[in-house]
Amino acid sequence: MDRVDSIPPPTGDDLAARADAYAAAPLLNCLLREVARPVADSGGLRTYRLPGVDRLLRVRGVRRPTGPEVYAAGHWHRIGHTELVKLVAEELRRHTGLSNHELPADMIDSREAVAALLAARARAREPEDPYLRSEQSLITGHPHHPAPKARGGGPAAGWLPYAPEAHARFPLVLLGVREDAVAEEGDTSALDALGQAPPGYRLLPAHPWQLDLAGRELTGAFADGRLVRLGTTAFDVWPTAAIRTLYAPGRDLFLKFSLDVRITNDIRRLWRHDLRALRRTDAEAAKAFAAPGGSAAWLSDRGYRTAGFAFEELAVLVRDGLRGHLLPGATPLLAAGLVEGFTGSPLAAAADPAAWWEAYLRAVVPPALAAFAGHGVVLEAHLQNTLVAVDADGLPVQALFRDAEGVKLLADVGREAGWERLVYTLVVNHLAEVAAALAGHRPGFDPWPAARRELGRHDLPEIAALLTAPTLPGKTNLLLRWAGADGADARYLPLPNPLARPVPGR
Incomplete structure (x- = not known):
């Protein structure tokens, strides 16, 4: 293997x-x-x-x-x-x-x-919890990045207590922000249930690592009373694979924070321009998944809250939890965790890899293509933004997508660029990696005929070219980082297309 x-x-x-x-x-x-x-x-x-x-x-x-x-x-x-x-x-x-x-x-x-x-x-x-195990399994991380586990060059003692890969769990720091300094948009009511703010203040949770990183910048705000410390939450949160996105199982709540650290290609700060654009992209993604007839779900980024004087440093984004979206009896698992491997992974245990893979494709591919074709929404459907729920037998039954920050709208980027992005995130970054992991556990298994059949079922004008083109777009993370490109840039080189082989009977 x-x-x-x-x-x-x-x-x-x-x-x-x-x-x-x-x-x-x-x-x-x-x-x-x-x-x-x-x-x-x-x-x-x-x-x-x-x-x-x-x-x-x-x-x-x-x-x-x-x-x-x-x-x-x-x-x-x-x-x-x-x-x-x-x-x-x-x-x-x-x-x-x-x-x-x-x-x-x-x-x-x-x-x-x-x-x-x-x-x-x-x-x-x-x-x-198998879901948390899947989120905290990524020792390799991004399989095509030159430095996927870099943590900003600081000593391990500064970040290890908050590392998902170290099975960390910890309470959130609770701050009070003076009411006249609060900046927020959308539904942030879940934050008010995390503790008790004193009169004239609003509650603002903070990631303890980010608070350490931004400490000097906030000294004046603590001194003049714009910020007050209120202790910590009475419960622990678990860092997910994204590191700055934390899950509170008891509250069934995801919170995404700023981190002034470069992780893979980006400084992981919640940038003001992204937060301002988030409500529109999230609304369009939610609309795409509201159509009747499908089991797939969108984990909505409901809103954000921050302090106006430290807008990006203290921003926190509120994201839907899992329970209201999951099919009865289904267990969610991070797609990237299935690729990396973790204790109890149903990919590794699949007795019938063909049936498991066909079920996986049925769960993941149709909603991503329907969002694109029917709603002009380009999901960032890569391994870390996709959860796949399995039934009691470990068979995939549902996909859940997340992260409005990575969503693009065809109205903004154009159909050709949007399709290229979807092909990279869904096929190259996601399906190809799951296919390779499954084949690694079952030597001789060919996952690509089933992938061609599933993609071929969908009536998009781009599908015929996808199934016959000699190449697929592969993101050049090494060259992008070497050239000092903006973290949001994506430049592609052609990779051999495993889909471009004839299917018997077609």
Whole structure:
């Protein structure tokens, strides 16, 4: 099986080796997809040429490449993560003509974060709730990002208590904001039930990590009474895979916060312009899922509250919980967790992978295409924004989508750009990864005929081209970060299209 996440819990030097393997896999995926040129594939080893440095690189495995080796002086030499980072940086300097000191530091930070997470997980107890286990399973994280676990370069002691991958849980800090300084929009009533604000103040929960990060900027507001500290919640919240989005199971409530830390491509702050636009995109997404006849659901971002003098720093977004949307008896699971693997995953346990995969496709594909075709809504339907609910037998029965911040409207972006984005998030980022994970557990299983059949059922003018085009759009996260592009930018390169094969009987 092509996995790096099936190794026993780490001890001593083994932890360092596992951290190297976890950190190297997504970095290698980026390098091999975006820059390297394939040379040979033999005996489980794949060899590539790095054109910038004119070196040969070989790896084992496909989905999660491991064991990178470089050919020099007539021999293959194994390289660790630090040497790999140096090699990638030199290749990119020559390939692009640009220098970048920040990204290599993030690559190293990502690896150090993985080591800290592995050590913490070995001591922690995973949650009993399978949904929370799925949200907190992502040690690899984004499989095609050069530094998916970077945490801003700060010491682990500052962020580890709030890391989902370390099975963290913690109370929220409660603040009071003077009423004349409150800024809010939409339905934020759930926040008022989290505690008791004194007269003349409104309740504002804060992520403790963000409060640490923004501490100096808020000193004046605490001093003059615009902000007051009210203790903490009487209950714990659980960080989800998104890190800054927390779930309160007892309240069945999601809260999304600002974090002034770069995670993958973006500084994860709730930006003012995004918050202002959120009500429109959320309303359109909610409308798309309100049509009768489907089981899929949209987790609405109901509204936000913040302080006008620290609009982005203290913003909190209120999101629907799960229970009002789930089918009776269904258990929600994060799609990214199914790919990564966690205790009790129904993907790994599927006795009939064909039936499981067909059920998965029926749950996920129709609502995403219907939102696009019928409502002009482009879901950011990638692995971390999709929950898949399963029945008592572990069979997928429902999809739930989230995050209005990532939604695009065709009225704004145009149909061609919107379709490209949907194909990338739904097919390349999502379905291809689930298909590969399922095939990894069941060697010889081909998931693509069923995917072609499911997509072919839908009457969209773009479908015929999708099923015959030789390539699909793959996002260039490594080159985007190296070039210092805006985190919201998306530039694509062509990837081989596994859908573009004839289906018997069609």
